[in-house]
Amino acid sequence: MISTLGGFVLFLALGVTLYAAAAAVLGARAGREDWLASSRNAVLAHFCLVTLAIFLLEYALITSDFSLRYVANTSTRGSLTRYKIAGLWGSLEGSILLWEWLQALFAALVVARYSDRGPSGCRHLLPYVQAVLQGISAFFLLLMTFGANPFAPLFPVPPDGRGLNPLLEVTDMLIHPLLLYLGYVGFSVPFAFAMAALVTGRVSEEWLTITRRWTVVAWLFLTGGIFYGGWWSYRTLGWGGYWAWDPVENASFMPWLTGTAFIHSVMIQERKRMLRVWNLVLITLTFSLVIFGTFLTRSGILGSVHAFADGPVGVMFLAFLSLVLFFSFGLVAYRSDALKGHGELDSIVSRESAFLLNNLVLVGICFTVFLGTIFPLLAEAIRGTKISVGTPYFNRVSVPLGLALLLLMGIGPLIAWGRASLNNLRRNFLKPSLAALAGGAILVALGVRQAEILAAFVFCLFVIGTIVFEFLVGTRTRAKTMGEGLLTAFATLLLKSRRRYGGLIVHLGVVVAIVGIAVSSVYKVEREQTLKPGESMQVGPYSVRFDGMAAGERPTHILVWANLMAFKDGKPLHTLTPGQRYYPNQQSPFASVDARYHWNEDLYVILSAFERDGSSATFKVLINPMISWIWIGGGVILLGVIVAVLPERRLALLAMRAKAQVA
Amino acid sequence: MGSQQAAWAGSPAGAPGRRHGRGPGFALVWALVWIGLVIPGVAPAASGSPNPDLEDQVREIASGLRCVVCQNLSVADSPSDLAKEMRNLVRELVRQGKSREEIQAYFVSRYGEFVLLSPPKRGFNLLVWGLPFLAILLGAWGVYLVARRWTEQREEAEPAVDPAYAERVRRELQERERPSGS
Numbered sequence: 001m002i003s004t005l006g007g008f009v010l011f012l013a014l015g016v017t018l019y020a021a022a023a024a025v026l027g028a029r030a031g032r033e034d035w036l037a038s039s040r041n042a043v044l045a046h047f048c049l050v051t052l053a054i055f056l057l058e059y060a061l062i063t064s065d066f067s068l069r070y071v072a073n074t075s076t077r078g079s080l081t082r083y084k085i086a087g088l089w090g091s092l093e094g095s096i097l098l099w100e101w102l103q104a105l106f107a108a109l110v111v112a113r114y115s116d117r118g119p120s121g122c123r124h125l126l127p128y129v130q131a132v133l134q135g136i137s138a139f140f141l142l143l144m145t146f147g148a149n150p151f152a153p154l155f156p157v158p159p160d161g162r163g164l165n166p167l168l169e170v171t172d173m174l175i176h177p178l179l180l181y182l183g184y185v186g187f188s189v190p191f192a193f194a195m196a197a198l199v200t201g202r203v204s205e206e207w208l209t210i211t212r213r214w215t216v217v218a219w220l221f222l223t224g225g226i227f228y229g230g231w232w233s234y235r236t237l238g239w240g241g242y243w244a245w246d247p248v249e250n251a252s253f254m255p256w257l258t259g260t261a262f263i264h265s266v267m268i269q270e271r272k273r274m275l276r277v278w279n280l281v282l283i284t285l286t287f288s289l290v291i292f293g294t295f296l297t298r299s300g301i302l303g304s305v306h307a308f309a310d311g312p313v314g315v316m317f318l319a320f321l322s323l324v325l326f327f328s329f330g331l332v333a334y335r336s337d338a339l340k341g342h343g344e345l346d347s348i349v350s351r352e353s354a355f356l357l358n359n360l361v362l363v364g365i366c367f368t369v370f371l372g373t374i375f376p377l378l379a380e381a382i383r384g385t386k387i388s389v390g391t392p393y394f395n396r397v398s399v400p401l402g403l404a405l406l407l408l409m410g411i412g413p414l415i416a417w418g419r420a421s422l423n424n425l426r427r428n429f430l431k432p433s434l435a436a437l438a439g440g441a442i443l444v445a446l447g448v449r450q451a452e453i454l455a456a457f458v459f460c461l462f463v464i465g466t467i468v469f470e471f472l473v474g475t476r477t478r479a480k481t482m483g484e485g486l487l488t489a490f491a492t493l494l495l496k497s498r499r500r501y502g503g504l505i506v507h508l509g510v511v512v513a514i515v516g517i518a519v520s521s522v523y524k525v526e527r528e529q530t531l532k533p534g535e536s537m538q539v540g541p542y543s544v545r546f547d548g549m550a551a552g553e554r555p556t557h558i559l560v561w562a563n564l565m566a567f568k569d570g571k572p573l574h575t576l577t578p579g580q581r582y583y584p585n586q587q588s589p590f591a592s593v594d595a596r597y598h599w600n601e602d603l604y605v606i607l608s609a610f611e612r613d614g615s616s617a618t619f620k621v622l623i624n625p626m627i628s629w630i631w632i633g634g635g636v637i638l639l640g641v642i643v644a645v646l647p648e649r650r651l652a653l654l655a656m657r658a659k660a661q662v663a
Numbered sequence: 664m665g666s667q668q669a670a671w672a673g674s675p676a677g678a679p680g681r682r683h684g685r686g687p688g689f690a691l692v693w694a695l696v697w698i699g700l701v702i703p704g705v706a707p708a709a710s711g712s713p714n715p716d717l718e719d720q721v722r723e724i725a726s727g728l729r730c731v732v733c734q735n736l737s738v739a740d741s742p743s744d745l746a747k748e749m750r751n752l753v754r755e756l757v758r759q760g761k762s763r764e765e766i767q768a769y770f771v772s773r774y775g776e777f778v779l780l781s782p783p784k785r786g787f788n789l790l791v792w793g794l795p796f797l798a799i800l801l802g803a804w805g806v807y808l809v810a811r812r813w814t815e816q817r818e819e820a821e822p823a824v825d826p827a828y829a830e831r832v833r834r835e836l837q838e839r840e841r842p843s844g845s
Contacts, residue, residue: 239740246735274813345813353810360802368795375782375791383787388729390780391737397795526722526739528750591742608747618747 003068006056006151013049013104014141016042021134028127036127040111043130046137047108050101054088057097057150061087066161069154070094076163076585078556083169089177090164092298092313093150098177100140102185107133110189114210121206128196129189136188139320147312166557166583166590172232179225180252184290186218187259191287194280198331203276203338208266213645219263220641222256227513227634238591240526240604240622242630245394247302250373251293257366258286261359264412268355271417274343277332278359284328289366291321301377346419354412361405368397403455406514409507410463413500414470432465456518460511467504494643502644506637513633520627528608530618536567539621542603543567544576549614558582559592562607562617566596578607578619599632601625721754724763728753728770729780737780 020042027035057070061084066072074087074094088094110129114122144150164173190211197207229249230242243249262282269275296302299314332339345352372389379387414428440458448454471490479489494501529537531546547563561579565572574596580589595604602624610617722739728749730741738749749770756766770778782788 238742239736241740244735244740343809343813344816345810348810348814352813353806356806356810357803360799360806364795364799364802367798371791371794378790379782379787386775386777387782387788388777388780389782389791390729390735392727392781393791396781397792401795401799527718588743606742608742609744620742 001067002056002060002065003151003153006053006060006068007145007149009049009053009056010141010144010149010151013046013053014138014145016046016049017134017137017141020046021131021138024127024130024134028124039127039130040115043107043111043134046134047104050097050104050137053097053150054101057094058085058088061085064161066159067153067155067157068150069152070150072154072158072161074161074164076161078160079163079169080555082171082174083164086168086173087164089181090168090173093144093148093152095177095181095298096140096144096148097150099181099185100137100144102181103133103137103140103188106185106189107137110192119206119210121202122210124200124202125193125196125207125210128199129192132192132195133188136192139316143313143316147316163585166581166586167236169556170232170236172228172236176225176228176232179221179228181225183218183220183222183225183252184255184294186214186221187255187283187286187290189214189218190262191283194283195328195331198280198328198335201335201338203280203335205270205273208270208279212266215259215263215266216641216645219256219259220638220645222252222259223637223641224634226252226256227631227637231631231634234627235593235595238593238606240593240606240620240624242627245369245372245391247373248297250369251289251297254293254366254369254373255286255289257362257369258282258289261362261366262286264355264362265359268352272344272352274352276339277336280328280332280339282359282363284325284332288321288324288328289370291317291324295321296373349415349420349425351412351415351417351420354408354415358405358408358412361401361408365398365401365405368401369394372397399452402514403452403459406456406459406463406511409510410459410466413504413507414466428466428469432462432469435465436462450522453518453522456514460515460518463507463511467508470504471501498646499644502640502642505640505643507640509633509636509638509640511633512636513630516626516629516631516633520624520630523625525623526620528618528620530609530616532616533614537619537621539603540623541569542573542621542623543570544603544605544619544621546617546619549610549617554581556583560589560610561592562610562619564594564605564619566603566605574603576603576605578605580607580610597628599628602627717754717757720757721750724757724766725750725753727767727780729778731774731778 020039023035023039023042027033027039057068059065060068060071061075062081064071064075064077064084070091070093071087074090075084079087089098107130110133111126114126114129190207193207193211197203226249229252233244234240234242262279265275265282266279269279295314295317299317300311301314372394375389376387379385410432411429416424436458439461440454443454443457448457471493474493475486475490478484478493479486482489482492484492525540527537527539531537533546533548536543536545543566545565545567547565549560549562551558551560553559559579559581561577564576564578566574566576576594576596578594579592581592582589591606591608593604593606595602602622604622604624606620606622608618608620725739726737728738730736730738730743730746730749732745733741733743736743736746738746738753740746753766756769761769767779776783782791784792
C-alpha cells in the first residue's frame with residue numbers, strides 16, 4: 001500500500017519537476033510571464049510532493065512497516081525512535097530521497113527569494129536557474145524510480161528488520177550526514193546560476209554577486225560536515241583517529257578543495273573582472289565532484305571494478321556526470337567570446353598572484369586526492385593487481401602542498417592588489433616574519449628537529465602574526481581616528497568589513513586546526529599492553545591501572561567493559577571504562593572507547609582484547625596531544641563564517657541594542 | 664575628519680607612524696605566548712615507556728600495512744583481532760632484527776601488494792607518485808604564463824590609451840621644439 005503510494009508520489013514529482021523546467025525555459029524564450037509563474041508554482045508543488053514522500057517513508061520507518069525493503073534494511077522494532085528516523089539516511093535509497101528533498105527545498109528557497117525581489121539581472125537568470133535545479137532533481141527522481149527505489153516492496157514481510165549498522169546508532173548520525181548533504185546541495189545553487197549565466201550570455205560578475213552568500217553557506221555546511229565527521233570518528237569508531245583518507249572521506253574533501261578555491265578566486269573576478277572562465281570551471285568541477293564522489297562511494301565500484309556493473313545506480317550516476325560535464329563545458333566553449341577577460345596585472349608580486357597560487361595548490365591537492373582514490377581501480381583494470389593507496393601516500397604528497405597553502409594563507413590577505421610595493425611588503429610582513437622566525441628558533445633550541453613540523457609551526461606563527469597585526473592595527477587606528485574605546489573600535493571594525501575580517505577569522509580557525517593536526521599526528525604516543533587485574537601500564541606521564549572486568553545488558557546490546565584508573569604523575573586523574581559492545585545481529589563486537597578529553601591532551605583508551613574469565617585484558621592507550629585544537633579550530637571557522645555572512649541589517653540592529661545597553 | 668576616514672577606508676594597514684616603535688618587542692612576546700601554548704603538547708613525546716624504541720618501530724611499520732579485513736585502516740590503527748595478530752607478528756619480526764623492508768616483503772608474500780598502504784615506487788605505480796608533482800609543476804608554469812601575459816598586457820595597454828591624443832601631443836611638442844631648436 002505505502003509502497004504503491006510512495007512510488008506514485010515520486011513519479012508525480014518527476015512529472016511536475018520536468019514540467020517546471022520546461023515551462024521555465026519556454027516561458028523565458030517566449031517572454032510569457034504566466035508560464036514563468038506557473039513554473040514557479042510547479043517548483044513549490046514539487047517540493048510539497050517530495051516532502052510528502054519523506055513523510056511516507058518516515059511513517060513506514062517509525063511504524064516498522066517491513067513490507068518496504070528499505071525499512072527492513074535500516075531499522076528494527078527495537079531501535080529507538082530517533083534512530084528509526086535516522087534510518088532515512090542510513091542507506092542508499094533513503095539518502096537519495098533526503099538529498100532530493102533538500103534539492104527541492106533549495107530550489108523552492110531560490111524561487112521564494114528571487115522571484116519578486118533581488119538584483120535586477122536576477123529576473124533574466126531565474127528561469128534557467130530553476131531549469132537547472134529541476135534538472136538535478138529530475139535526475140534524483142529518475143534514480144529512485146528506476147534504480148534505487150526507497151519504496152520497493154518486500155515479500156514475504158519479515159518479522160523484524162536488520163537494522164542500521166550499530167556504529168550509526170549514535171546521536172552524531174542525526175547531524176553529520178545532514179551537514180554534508182546541505183553542503184553538497186548548497187553548491188548546486190551557484191552552479192545553477194553559473195549555468196544560467198552561460199545560457200543567457202549574462203556572463204559578467206552578476207551571478208557571482210548573487211550567489212556569494214549561498215556559496216559561503218554551502219562551504220560552511222560542507223566544512224562543518226567534514227569536521228563533525230572527524231570528531232565523530234575520533235570519539236566512536238574506536239581506532240583513535242579522525243581521518244583515514246577513506247574514499248568516503250575523500251569524496252567530501254574533493255569538492256571542499258575546489259569549493260575553497262572558488263570562494264577565493266571569485267574575489268579576483270569581482271574586483272578585476274578576470275578569471276571568468278576559471279571560476280565557471282571551478283564551480284562546475286565542485287558540483288561534478290559532489291556527483292562523482294557519490295558515484296564512487298555508492299556504486300560499489302571501489303570494492304572492485306566488477307561490482308560496478310551489478311546495479312543501475314553506478315551507470316546512472318556516471319551518465320548524469322557526463323551530461324553535466326558535457327553541457328557545462330560545451331556552454332563555456334559556446335560563450336568563449338563573451339568570456340574573454342581583459343586580464344591586467346601591474347606586477348607579478350601582487351595579491352592576484354597569491355590567489356592564483358592558492359588556486360593552483362588547492363586544485364593540485366584535489367587532483368592528488370582524486371588520483372590516489374581512483375588509482376587502485378586503474379591498477380586493477382590495467383595491471384590486474386589489487387593495490388592499496390592509503391594514509392602514508394596521501395600524507396606524503398599532501399603535506400608539502402598543505403604547507404605551501406599555509407604560507408599563502410598568511411600572504412594572500414595582506415599583500416596589495418595590483419602591485420605590492422616594497423613598502424607594503426615590509427609594513428605587513430616584516431614583523432610577522434620576525435615573530436615566526438623567532439618562534440622557530442625557540443623551537444629548534446627546545447629540540448624540535450623534524451623539518452615538516454618546524455615548517456608548519458613557523459608558517460602557522462606567521463599567519464597568526466599577520467592576522468593579529470591586522471586586527472591590532474585596524475583597531476588602534478580606528479580607536480585613534482574616531483575617538484572610540486578599543487572594544488567598540490574592534491567591534492565596529494568587524495562589522496564594517498565583515499567579509500574581510502570574517503575571512504581572517506576563518507583563516508585563524510584553519511591555523512588552529514592545522515596546529516592540532518600537526519602536533520597530534522607527530523607527537524602521538526601509543527602503547528599496547530596486556531594487564532592482569534591490579535597491574536598498571538605506564539604511558540608518558542600517565543599510568544593506567546586495570547581494576548577488573550564487568551558486563552551488563554543495555555537496551556540494544558551487551559556491554560563488556562574494563563574498569564581502569566588513570567593517574568598522572570602519580571596523582572589519581574580519572575576513571576576510564578573502555579569496553580566492547582555485542583549486538584545480536586552482528587558477528588564481531590564494536591569498540592566502545594573511553595577517554596579523558598582535555599584542551600591540550602587527550603588520554604584515549606581502547607579495550608582491544610580480554611580473557612573471558614577476566615584474568616587479563618589488552619589495552620591500547622593513546623596520548624593525543626592537542627587534538628582538541630582541531631575541533632576548536634572548527635568552531636572558530638564557524639564563527640568567522642557567521643561574521644562574514646550575517647545580513648548587515650541584523651548586525652546593525654544588534655550593535656544598536658548593545659549600544660543602548662551600554663548607555 | 665573626512666580625510667582621516669578616507670585614509671582609514673583606503674588601507675587599514677596604513678596606520679600612521681607609532682606602531683613602528685613596538686615591532687620586535689611585540690613580535691617576541693607574541694612568539695613566546697605561542698610557544699607557551701604549544702609546549703604542553705610537544706613535551707610528553709619525550710617521556711619514556713618499557714621499550715619505547717621497539718614500540719615506536721612497530722607502530723611505524725604497522726602503520727604502513729593494511730589491515731586486510733578492515734575497510735581502510737592500517738594494522739597500527741585497526742581494532743580488529745587480525746590486526747592485533749599482525750601487530751604481534753611485526754613486533755616479533757622486529758625483535759628478530761628484521762628490517763622494515765624485510766618485514767614488508769614478508770607481508771607482501773603472504774597477502775600480495777594489496778597489504779602495502781603506500782604503493783611501492785616502481786613500474787606502473789610511479790604514475791601515482793609522479794603525476795601530482797608533474798601536475799603542480801605544469802600548473803605553476805601555467806600560472807606564471809598567465810601572470811606574465813597579464814603584466815605584459817598592462818604594459819602595452821598603458822601607452823596605447825588613445826593614439827590620436829598621443830599623436831597630437833607629439834606634434835605639439837615638435838612645434839614647440841622647432842623655434843627653440845633652430
